[in-house]
Amino acid sequence: MKIGAGLLLASTVVFSGCSGFWDPPANSGGGGGTTPTTLSSGVFYVVNETTKQLVGYSINSGTLGAISGGTETFLAAPSCIAIAPSGGFLYVGTTGGIYMYSIGSSGALTAGSNGGIFNSGELPAAMEVDPSDSWLIAAYINGSNQVELDAIPISATNGSYIGAPGAALPSQAFSIANATVKQIAISRDGANVFVALGTGGTIVVPFNSGNSNPLGATARTIAPQTSGGSALSVAVDPTTRFFYIGETLVNSSATPGGLRVFSYSSLSSGTLAQITGSPIASGGLSPNAILPLGSGDFVYVANGQGPTTAGNIAWFSLSASGSTYTIAAGKTIGAGIQPMGLAEDNTKAFVLAVSTGGSTTSGNPDLDAYTISSGALTLAVKSVTGTDPVGAVAVAAVPK
Incomplete structure (x- = not known):
């Protein structure tokens, strides 16, 4: 793919086991009332696909509030977001291109110089910034029905595109049968890119930020655990275990x-070796998102339960005995209809979940914020993220 010679202006006008399964996590309650908290969060952003908006929020002493200058409205529907590990800038992928913004200390957004980055060819289904803040990796199905990864060179200082206008981007394409790009993740050590591809399984692509093309030419394919299964989500432990x-x-x-x-x-x-207890039942029909805590001791899964039924968030503990690791089921807590995104805020006080609403008119709610205690979640805040239906599809927290 080539980068557009004219950058698209970002403006307000417009993330060795057995083959059987353990019992599902016990249900610890539905999406009922909230438990008040005095905790505060860092800044986070919600992508509303239906209303074509990005909305910034923070929680102050238990009360959700919109960030002044943190809302952007687009001409085309947004579908994915990537925040740089430095926390200084972010990208939003839409059906009309990729927009770039710098993030102020309060969370206010400023469109990048000359607008931001615009891909003039195929559009990203998922994106991630590498740990060096030097590359934006975009994944999609190209015109030849291949899984393509584009490595867009960016300034680690301000996130702007630093390649030549009109130049071909460093990229790799892979022929994977029945693939649909679902999610992308890059390991914290910057050595591997993971892409969940639906019934096409998951691919792992070597990565080296110091190369002119940081993407490896070969991909390791991990087939679904069972025939007919589908890889919906992927994540990497922050400690790379x-x-x-x-x-x-x-x-x-x-x-x-x-x-x-x-x-x-x-x-x-x-x-490849799965740890003891893997695979483990996720607690729902469709594990749409995975969130390992920064501590590495717990992992959360956002489960859809169908297009009109409330989903849940399940949590699991990870433990070690010598060099042997084990995953064990915890419980579930109610979420909105079709939860699609998870994030941990940078104060580590909240797990954030957004829900699309499936075939209904509301995520019911669009946003849930849970406090964390020894891995267990308690619902503290629930809210709409605009005038429903908003179609909340992703959430991302500023990491610093």
């Missing part, structure tokens, strides 16, 4: 979603 894949596992259970947990170090061997 594990990587996670959320799949529909196609079994006789009423909740066939599953979480697979792999040893990250096994990527360097011939055989």
Whole structure:
């Protein structure tokens, strides 16, 4: 793909186991009332696809508030967001291009110089900024029906595009049968890119930020656990001990979603190893998002339960005995209809979840914010994120 010679102005006008399953996590309640808190959060942003908006928020002593200067409205529907690890800038992928903004100390957004980055060809289904803040990696299905990754060179200082206008982007394309790009994740050590591809499984692509093309030419494909399964989500442990894949596992259970947990170090061997307890039932039909806590001790899964039914957030503990790691089920807590995104705010006080609403007119609610205690979640804030239906599809927290 080539980068557009004219940059698109971003303006307000417009993330070795057995083959069976453990019991699903016990349900700890639905999406009922909230438990008041005096905790405060860092800044985070919600992508509203239906209303074509990005909305910035923070929680102050338990009360949700919109960020002044933190809302942007687009001409085209947004679908994904990527915030630089430095916390200084972000990108929003829309059906009309990729917009770039710098993030002020209060969370206010400023359109980048000359507007931001615009891809004039295929558009990203998922994006992520690498740990060096030097590359924006965009994933999509190209015109040849291949999985393509584009590496867009960016300034680590301000996030602007630093390649030549009109030049071909560093990229790699892979022929993966039945692939649909669902999610992308880059390991904290900057060595691997993971892409969940639906029934096409998950690919792992080597990455080196110091190369002129940071993307490796070969991809390791991880097939779904069961025939007919689908990889919906992917994440990497911040301490790079594990990587996670959320799949529909196609079994006789009423909740066939599953979480697979792999040893990250096994990527360097011939055989990938799942940890003890993996795969484990995710607690719902579709594990749409995975969030490992920054501490690395717990991982959360956002489960959809159908287009009109409230979903849930399940949590799991990770423990070690010597060099052996184990995942164990915790409980679930109610969420909105079709929860699609998870984030941990930078104060580590809240887990944030957004829900699209499925085929209904509201996420009911669009946003849930949960406090954390030894991994367990308690609903503290729930809210709409605009005039419903907003179609909240993603949430991202400023990391610093």
